[in-house]
Amino acid sequence: MNAFWIILTGSLVATCCSLLGCYLILRRMAMVGDAISHAVLPGIVIAFLFTGSRDSIPMIIGAGLLGVLTTFLIEFFHRYARVQADASIGITFTWLFAIGIILISVFAGQVDLDQDCVLYGEIAYVPLDLWLTEDGLSYGPQTIWTLGFVTILIIAFITFGYKELFLTAFDPGYAAVIGISTTLWYYLLMTAVSLTTVASFESVGAILVVAFLVGPPATAYLLTDNFKTMLIFSVIIGIVASIVGYYLAYWLDGSIAGAIATVTGIQFTLAFLFSPTHGLLLKNRKTMAV
């Protein structure tokens, strides 16, 4: 049963992240996703200080705000202070992450958080934290409920906003002409990324979020030229990574999040070498045949 809960958690995170990641990598913003996943730390800590618990909702709000703030700061430094785009990403997230760690140290007595937990989480504890009702009924692990809710939210966001997200990513000029606000959808996408990060940080940590945001979409990108297919492929790839990763970790007796990230790397390598359309080896053979 534990294996089932852990793999389910991994798959839920994989679904959210892979879907959003497809947009991020096509917008060339993969590193913004990385930045947000680290920069939400002070938001989590502040929410923790205000409520004194690991309640999901205040944390999601706190971290969501920080995520939007991160995006805004990156834009601000880049556009108004003319800092190079990549430098502005690096400076913003390290700064916010440092603030987060300092906050943790200042309130060490009151905050039951530490930075390793934020970085690589502990998915193995998911089944332990059950949601129990007053009469002792168990509804399964809490994390599953939070993540399930976020996953539904993200899927709804992508389904209903499909046209807007698609146009603002691929043809911002046309989007603006037919009256879709590029800025609004940009910030909505970033809010969704922060939401996902926060919902998954406790269980899988920032690193796995980045691995899922970038890995499966990049692999899918090498396998197909159709955007809808890419979305579906990346979700499947993410779920497969969760399953294989779990057993790899079990075998090596190591961190599950680390193992899943490793598997996404292996998947990418396979696609990089053997993809029928864009793979290194098969592409070469095709040109040789011609």
Place this chain on the structure above:
Amino acid sequence: MQEFLEFFSFADANIRYVTIGSVLLASSSAVVGCFSLLRKRALVGDAVAHAVLPGVCLAFIVSGTKNPLILLLGAFITGWISLVLIDYITSRSRIKEDTAIGLVLSVFFGIGILLLTSIQHSGNAAQSGLDKFLFGKAASLVGEDLIVFGAVAILLLITTILFYKELKLLCFDETFAKSIGFPVRSLELLLTTLTVFAVVVGIQAVGVVLMAAMLITPAAAARFWTERLGVMLVLAAVIGAFSGISGAFVSYTAPAMPTGPWIVLIVSMVAILSFAFAPKRGWVARMLRRRHNKIQILEENLLKLFYQLGEQHEDYFSNRTLDNILTRRNIPKSQALAGLAKLKRQGYIQRHPDGWALTREGEIRGKRVVRLHRLWELYLTQYLQLASDHVHEDAETIEHIITPELEQKLMEELNYPALDPHHTRIP
């Protein structure tokens, strides 16, 4: 104050170690970071920092010891591989650089975490402390570490100084460097190696996540204060050293405080202040300059209007009412009034009961703007063969920018003309 003196007397050997260590690490990575920043590869350092972890773990698994030299070697190898992989992925597939960086970063780190936890669970007692690579422990630097890291940091600085000219050319004009026979490939390799070294060493102070800041942030801050690479390198090193000392000081006065994050926090504050207030490139300076330009353009446009009104009847010093002025050009009323008030204070116009009139100085300045406008129109039609009805817009902008030297040059080029393309007189 007591603590301040105690700290800066450096009497305590421990304080000495921590401070010297932090300063060396921070300033050497800042210097190398300048080159990564200028080559627009700021985030590569982040990837290397994460990729170091599996190397450290593998080195430990293979050697079974925590000898800093062996761990550094392992870290160096995987850090280096990660950079090569990023280049390879971007050049051999349609994956973009940011995706490649994110991918390499998370996968290498994932492998590292997997190995690290696997080692920790194996029950090997020697492993404890291996995870300090993750978060950095500047405050617990001891003599032996310090010698190794200090040596690497100094080596980095010396290499940078020795290859200063070559690296400079690589950053600013790679094509030229290639054409005059510089070994560009080897230089790139050298820079990669320097970056990996800087990261491997710097991680000791601030940990994996914050390492990117040690490379980029001082460099980005220094970039705002100067246009010269030499000055930028020195400034970045000074900013790095300053935050190193401050971080060590903070964790000395409050021992619960982590040194690394404080170093990063301080260096970020320096950077943000630089972005805002640096002369010339800073945000405030640019805002002021833009406002100043806007005001100057408004004033010159107003004086030009006075002059053009005067031209109609060869009568430059009569009164003009506000309506008079605004019929020729659509300036918002409040702006126009503010501009007129300013011009009056500067003595270019005089207030009369029913309007304003040019003074002698105002007439000269207005005349000059009109002359520049018409000279430029003529220049465009004669030298760029533009139609005479296409040149007005361009002249509207340039008339506020042309310097007296340029004006002289234009006059010479155009052979001291009398008429503009619309056959009006050039005053």
